[in-house]
Every structure is written in structure tokens, then in C-alpha cells.
Amino acid sequence: MPGQDLRVGIIGVGVMGGDHADRLARRIGGARLVAVADPDEARARALAARHDGVRAVADPLALVADEEVDAVIVASPGFVHEEQVLACIAHSKPTLCEKPLTMDSASSLRVVEAERDAGRPLVQVGFMRRFDPQYAELRQLLASGRLGRTLLLHNTHRNKSVPNADFRSEMIVRDSLVHEVDVARFMFGEEIVAIQVLSPAPTSHALDGVVDPQVAVFTMAGGGLVTNEVFVNCQVGYEVRCEAVAERGSAIAGRPQTGLYATSVGESAGAPGSWGGAVDPDYTVRFGLAYDREVQAWVDAARRGEVVGATSWDGFAATAVCTAGMQSLATGERVAVDLADREVVLGVGARAAQPIP
Structure with missing residues (x-):
């Protein structure tokens, strides 16, 4: 989507989600926050009210499906990550998922396989270091x-x-x-x-x-x-x-x-x-710059239809x-460590972990 801002929704408005909201509003180019969702609806509404043009959505899966949301940051607790990230993949939404990818290796592998079957890279895991x-x-x-x-x-x-x-x-x-x-x-x-x-x-x-x-x-x-x-x-x-x-x-x-x-x-x-x-x-202080660089790189890559940083495989490997x-x-x-065969899961020649460009 060259020439357009990436319209971002955030799931989870705790410390990390709130920090990302401020980051998108103040320090990230090429993107704008348009919606937030959290089980604590009052907290979501309060966060949305701090930023112009941001809506509070009651259901995180409704935020994922929203046609006015181009990409999603998942900052919710890890036990709901699988459902939410799988929904993002099903709707072809570029996703930045905070660690851990999921709570166990079996569910993380399901995310990897879903992304593979979708036919395009969509998921970046938030290993900001x-x-x-x-x-x-x-x-x-x-x-x-x-x-x-x-x-x-x-x-x-x-x-x-x-x-x-x-x-x-x-x-x-x-x-x-x-x-x-x-x-x-x-x-x-x-x-x-x-x-x-x-x-x-x-x-x-x-x-x-x-x-x-x-x-x-x-x-x-x-x-x-x-x-x-x-x-x-x-x-x-x-x-x-x-x-x-x-x-x-x-x-x-x-x-x-x-x-x-x-x-x-x-x-x-x-x-x-x-x-x-x-x-x-x-x-948030020690790695503030790292988070800024991570989110900016994610936004830029999402607009190009790419993924940079840690992939879903990296998230699976860490969970394993x-x-x-x-x-x-x-x-x-x-x-x-019980780790699936990368080439069997992703195909021969699957890209290994790479340094940040």
C-alpha cells in the first residue's frame, strides 16, 4: 500500500498496548492507529479517547475483521494469542505479535502452518532486542x-x-x-x-x-x-x-x-x-528505541507486503x-528440545534467522 498510511488496530491495552498506541501516534511514520480492543472495555475507551480518530471495539476478533483495519498489533495475554493471530492470518492482516507467540509449541506450530498455507508472510514476533x-x-x-x-x-x-x-x-x-x-x-x-x-x-x-x-x-x-x-x-x-x-x-x-x-x-x-x-x-525505558525501530520496521515491511525481524518460525522455535x-x-x-524439521514444515530452502538489515 505505497502512498497510504497503514491503518493499525491494537488488541490489548495494558502497559505494552498503551505504549504501542503512544508510539504509533507520536513516533512512527506511514501508519496511524484507528482502533483498539480489550476485554476491559472502559480501559479501551479511555485509551481511544486520548487519540484522535481512534475507535474502541468490544470484540478483538471484530477488530481483526474490520475492513478499516489494515494491520494488527497483538499485545494481549499469551493464552489468547493463537486464536487472535490465526484470525489475523485468515483475514490476511499483517501482524506484530508480542512474545510469546503462543503458550506451547503445538499451538505455535499451528500458527506457522496456517501462515504457510496462507501463501504469504504475515506474522512478526515482538523480539525487540x-x-x-x-x-x-x-x-x-x-x-x-x-x-x-x-x-x-x-x-x-x-x-x-x-x-x-x-x-x-x-x-x-x-x-x-x-x-x-x-x-x-x-x-x-x-x-x-x-x-x-x-x-x-x-x-x-x-x-x-x-x-x-x-x-x-x-x-x-x-x-x-x-x-x-x-x-x-x-x-x-x-x-x-x-x-x-x-x-x-x-x-x-x-x-x-x-x-x-x-x-x-x-x-x-x-x-x-x-x-x-x-x-x-x-x-519501556531500556528498550524504548528498540521498540520504535521494531514497529517502524514492521510498518514499512507491511506496506511492502513483507515481514522483517522474528518470524512465526522464530516464535515457534522460542516456544519449543x-x-x-x-x-x-x-x-x-x-x-x-522437540523442534519440528524446518524444511519439512516450511519447504526446502526455508529462510533461516537473519540479522536486522
């Missing part, structure tokens, strides 16, 4: 071969806290660690074949019975290893970084300064954690790893 300048630069450095073969990755993922009382141990794997899964696949350019989730002594700030922090170890198809710390109640702030270790050097994405890096809790109640400067309070990860969380054992 691929669009973060440092992460993209690190991927390009590793892909260039300048450092030799990549041997190890070390991922750190810390949140100050999670206010949701339902955020259990399994959600740390499925909703938080899933980002590290995509980072590992993106940096190595290959699949994860096994995962082991280890359970250190939990922080006193975690809810009873919740394993936090968690340490996960991925084994890559080429033999590389990835260590991952996910700590969702660290009390300091939002820290996300990735260190790659290769044969002839190493590099870190996400480190805000050089020299010794140490964090501490703020001196007074409500004060941000610090390292000598403020630690980002949450993901997390499905195995939840088994490992329960047993402490290393679990092989």
Missing part, C-alpha cells in the same frame, strides 16, 4: 567472522520487581527467558537443541514457592553454550545485557559504561537503583525451547 542498536551491532560483529567462531554467550536479564501476584516460576521461563532464547538463536544463527534450568536459593523478595532467580543453560546445535540469569525481583532496576565470547575476542551489548560495573539498591524508598548513574527502571525449559524447571534435568 533484535532492533536494539547494541544487540544488532553485536550480531553483525559475530556474523562478520572478525572474532572467529562464537563459543559462548552470557545473558543477564533482571527486573526490579514483578507486581503481578500470578507471576509464577513457569512464567519466568515462558515470558522472561523467552527473550534470551531468541537472543541465543539470533546471535548464533542456529537452533537450541537442549536446555537445563537450575534453581538457586530464591530471593526473599519472591513470592512463596517461586524460583527466582533462575539460571538456564542452552546447548546450541553447533556445540556452543549459553548461560542465562533471569532475576525478576532484583530490587535494583532493569538490567539486560549479552556477552559473546569468541575465538579471537569478546563483546558486550547492554553495558552502560566501561570499567567496573556494580549495582546497589537506592538509598531511600522509591529511589532508583544505581551504578554511579541511574539504572533503567523498566523495559521454553516448553522444554518448563520440563527442566520441574526436574532440574537437561531436556532435549
